[in-house]
Amino acid sequence: MDWFSTLLEVIDLRSFSNLWFWIALAVLWSTASHWVIGVPYDMVHRAARNGGQTQQDLEDLVRIYCNRILYIAGVSGLWILGFGCAVMTSLLLLGFVYGVEFAQAVFLMGFPMCIVGLMSLNTARIIQDRDLEGADLRSRLFRHRFQVQILGMISIFVTSLWGMYQNLNLSAWG
Template sequence: MDWHSTVFELIDMRSFSNLWFWIALAVMWSSTSHWVLGVPFDMVQRARRAGGQTEIDLEDLVRINTNRLLYIGRVSGSWILALACFVLAGLAVVGFGYGIEFAQAVFLLMFPMSLVGLMSLSTAAKIQAEEASGELLRKRLTRHRIWVQMIGMVSIFVTSLWGMYQNFQSSPLG
């Protein structure tokens, strides 16, 4: 038996039965729900409790990040949208049409994150249009975080169901 077959036998290279895929999924959603529009959520909570300079820092950081997001959206948003749609459609066809498990796993990671990206653009536009600050800004960021967490919970649930289904299909008893 050669070295490659030993490694592939020892480490299951299928996506849904690989521990690293599930760790990556958990870390991705944990990070996404912690960093709201590029701002760590503990900073939002500190600004709510302390106010003062912490509030000013929060508003400055949100202003910088929303301006950055909206600039990218204006300058290259249509190209990014076209590329994302192409990649997601390709992954969906290859993964679910042709049954390639790796493409299914990448699609189940990327599709919900694309929704979060669109939602981030929308929230950034609202914050900028309202010139939100203080309590209104914290409310927008908190609401955005709650929606991100809800998308994450649904995503993890759907991914785990699909992963269990794939694992049952590939088991010797399936």
């Protein structure tokens, strides 16, 4: 039974006092700000610096990802929206009405990612509708990344405030 108690210590459902939660949160936002609608952001910088074939590769990759995002949204967007709203509502109720800390943590990570998904869908639609290329495309990708980073900072701030509140609240009663 010693290995079982060790396993439960590593996989602790008290998320806000667990180092793994904060590592996962940092990796989540780092990844979200690096992959702009599926395109690695360093490729945008390389295209601005080098131009030519690198710019053409960026435009091709953006076109592929925009078409993919818009196709998925067109085919199953309502199902994804309905399922996502059901999951987020369940997490919201479990976490903040019934007090399940793990659900609070997953909600505080998942809800902003839903917003990032909607922002990516909007950016893909703008890129396709305006047929952006060159400097205009790079500017739009930069703007999208900046908005994701601002959302990430707000999300991390709110999550850390809520996590500190939970930890102080539990330590006061425990």
